[in-house]
Amino acid sequence: MIRSLTTLLGASFRRQLAITAVYAVLQGLTFALLVPVLRALLGGQSATGWLTVFAAVVAATAVAHYIQSRYGYAVGLSAMRGLFHRIGDHVATLPVGWFSGDRVGRLGQLAGKGVMDVMSVPAHLMQVLVTAVVTPATVLVCMLFFDWRLALAALATAPLIWLAFRWTAALVQRNDAAVHDAAAEAGDRVVEFAQQQAVLRAFGRTSEGFDLLDKALARQRTALRRLLGTALPGLGAVALSVQLAFTVTLIAGCALALGGSVDVPELAGVLVLAVRFTEPLLAAADVGAELRLARGSLARVNELLSTPALPEPGSPKEPAVPSVELEDVGFSYGDAPVLHEVSFTVAPGTMTALVGPSGSGKTTLTRLIARFWDTGSGTVRVGGQDVRELSTERLMGMVSMVFQDVYLFEGSVEDNIRLGRPAATDDEVRAAGRAARVDEIVERLPGGWQTRVGEGGATLSGGERQRVSIARALLKDAPIVLLDEATAALDPENEAALVDALSALARERTLLVIAHRLQTIARADQIVVLEAGRVAELGTHDELLTRDGRYAAFWRERSRAQGWRLAGRA
Numbered sequence: 038m039i040r041s042l043t044t045l046l047g048a049s050f051r052r053q054l055a056i057t058a059v060y061a062v063l064q065g066l067t068f069a070l071l072v073p074v075l076r077a078l079l080g081g082q083s084a085t086g087w088l089t090v091f092a093a094v095v096a097a098t099a100v101a102h103y104i105q106s107r108y109g110y111a112v113g114l115s116a117m118r119g120l121f122h123r124i125g126d127h128v129a130t131l132p133v134g135w136f137s138g139d140r141v142g143r144l145g146q147l148a149g150k151g152v153m154d155v156m157s158v159p160a161h162l163m164q165v166l167v168t169a170v171v172t173p174a175t176v177l178v179c180m181l182f183f184d185w186r187l188a189l190a191a192l193a194t195a196p197l198i199w200l201a202f203r204w205t206a207a208l209v210q211r212n213d214a215a216v217h218d219a220a221a222e223a224g225d226r227v228v229e230f231a232q233q234q235a236v237l238r239a240f241g242r243t244s245e246g247f248d249l250l251d252k253a254l255a256r257q258r259t260a261l262r263r264l265l266g267t268a269l270p271g272l273g274a275v276a277l278s279v280q281l282a283f284t285v286t287l288i289a290g291c292a293l294a295l296g297g298s299v300d301v302p303e304l305a306g307v308l309v310l311a312v313r314f315t316e317p318l319l320a321a322a323d324v325g326a327e328l329r330l331a332r333g334s335l336a337r338v339n340e341l342l343s344t345p346a347l348p349e350p351g352s353p354k355e356p357a358v359p360s361v362e363l364e365d366v367g368f369s370y371g372d373a374p375v376l377h378e379v380s381f382t383v384a385p386g387t388m389t390a391l392v393g394p395s396g397s398g399k400t401t402l403t404r405l406i407a408r409f410w411d412t413g414s415g416t417v418r419v420g421g422q423d424v425r426e427l428s429t430e431r432l433m434g435m436v437s438m439v440f441q442d443v444y445l446f447e448g449s450v451e452d453n454i455r456l457g458r459p460a461a462t463d464d465e466v467r468a469a470g471r472a473a474r475v476d477e478i479v480e481r482l483p484g485g486w487q488t489r490v491g492e493g494g495a496t497l498s499g500g501e502r503q504r505v506s507i508a509r510a511l512l513k514d515a516p517i518v519l520l521d522e523a524t525a526a527l528d529p530e531n532e533a534a535l536v537d538a539l540s541a542l543a544r545e546r547t548l549l550v551i552a553h554r555l556q557t558i559a560r561a562d563q564i565v566v567l568e569a570g571r572v573a574e575l576g577t578h579d580e581l582l583t584r585d586g587r588y589a590a591f592w593r594e595r596s597r598a599q600g601w602r603l604a605g606r607a
């Protein structure tokens with residue numbers, strides 16, 4: 038752990054270790070000086086000399102303690118700031134696809150509590166740990182000068198104490214990961230429980246609770262109970278071995294005193310020393326739990342920081358025309374293959390509709406084009422260049438994405454549109470808003486363009502949120518648009534507005550649409566039918582209807598549901 042911290046925190050941590058070691062040596066000397074002081078006092082000699090030395094060392098120890106505490110907090114604070122920056126900088130380089138599942142929740146936990154755990158090492162725990170080793174070692178060396186036999190008696194128990202510490206650590210480590218996972222899961226479930234109140238209440242799940250949360254809390258309880266059960270014998274062994282060190286020194290001292298080879302004042306001094314000598318060891322056992330937490334958090338911070346960033350090309354290429362091309366693209370989430378040998382081209386200025394059953398890989402495919410992940414096999418080209426050879430900035434400049442599930446940020450409608458191009462003027466923002474028919478939404482909002490939309494855009498409907506997101510894409514003015522059309526049934530007014538907004542977006546742009554509405558599909562220049570991650574059919578609407586394959590069946594079924602005729606076109 039010390040090696041990881043030195044790598045992570047650098048020279049300041051090494052300096053802090055040195056300062057703490059000086060403090061621990063001084064503390065050991067303070068304890069050791071009790072022997073000559075007591076010997077002088079109890080033996081009836083003048084103690085002034087030793088008392089002066091003792092007072093000087095106590096004063097030096099107090100100064101060292103002050104310096105090491107202040108420095109420890111300073112290092113802890115700068116470690117906290119440094120870690121926040123490093124985590125932030127690194128997270129910004131990770132593939133967007135990394136931020137899925139429960140990773141966001143766990144990242145939040147790591148950036149909050151995890152960083153505080155790591156900070157507690159230089160701020161507080163390091164002192165306890167260093168003094169647990171250096172202070173008793175200093176005392177032992179001093180004891181050698183007073184009476185080497187008593188020193189050896191105390192030293193004889195050191196391997197036992199060390200073994201007891203190692204055993205406890207091994208016992209606890211076995212369950213530590215399970216306790217952390219259970220705590221993280223319980224945290225995720227609590228957040229989910231709070232966020233999904235509307236859904237839970239709609240299904241009447243308020244009184245008996247939320248099964249997933251109950252189970253997560255029960256698992257956490259079990260993991261903690263198991264940890265306590267396994268750790269207790271170890272903690273007992275540590276306390277016993279430390280007491281044994283004291284007892285062995287006591288017995289050896291008494292035996293030597295009875296034999297007449299140690300005088301009583303010296304024995305009293307050494308025994309006081311033995312008591313003090315065990316204090317730092319017991320203190321180290323007390324902070325064991327905090328230390329393990331810090332070690333676990335440190336491991337997770339290191340794991341995050343070593344997650345490979347999205348590789349950026351050394352000499353990025355320039356895209357030529359706004360085209361998208363997929364060649365034999367294959368992709369898996371972990372071991373689960375999702376796309377196989379997908380090939381098609383979206384020519385500049387044309388619109389391609391992507392259709393297929395749920396789970397066939399449509400969303401994944403659009404995300405590979407925006408390089409949320411890199412493909413497992415094959416190549417994705419934008420503007421004729423492999424996306425891996427374009428800088429992220431250039432690729433993002435080429436592509437706008439309009440998601441189905443649009444997230445708006447806590448801010449005004451205008452702020453949310455401006456996200457598409459932060460440098461845009463107010464007029465440009467409003468022009469994009471008007472083109473996407475956001476102006477109609479704004480008219481009925483109390484604060485107009487400045488109305489705050491609430492976290493996630495909670496004060497707007499799904500269709501309205503998508504219109505804001507289309508305005509964002511219009512303002513960004515990227516030549517390629519990847520669009521996931523809303524599946525939710527919209528009221529006729531919203532639907533008409535959305536169609537207008539999309540038409541504005543489609544003008545003079547290259548469009549790849551995950552299409553759900555028949556009007557959109559029928560208007561496409563090319564239709565790609567995905568099935569189980571493969572291109573099942575590809576062609577124009579008329580060609581595919583004539584082929585009378587999967588697309589024709591899909592079209593017939595949807596048309597029936599919507600009251601359309603088989604050959605109907607928008």
Ligand SMILES: Nc1ncnc2c1ncn2[C@@H]1O[C@H](COP(=O)(O)OP(=O)(O)OP(=O)(O)O)[C@@H](O)[C@H]1O
Nearest residue numbers: 137138370375393394395396397398399400401402
């Ligand atoms: N982040 C992820 N991690 C693991 N598996 C995923 C992830 N995202 C999607 N999948 C899986 O990949 C497969 C394809 O999902 P994808 O969302 O691309 O399909 P889709 O055709 O867009 O579906 P839908 O129309 O329902 O949105 C599904 O089996 C899905 O469970």
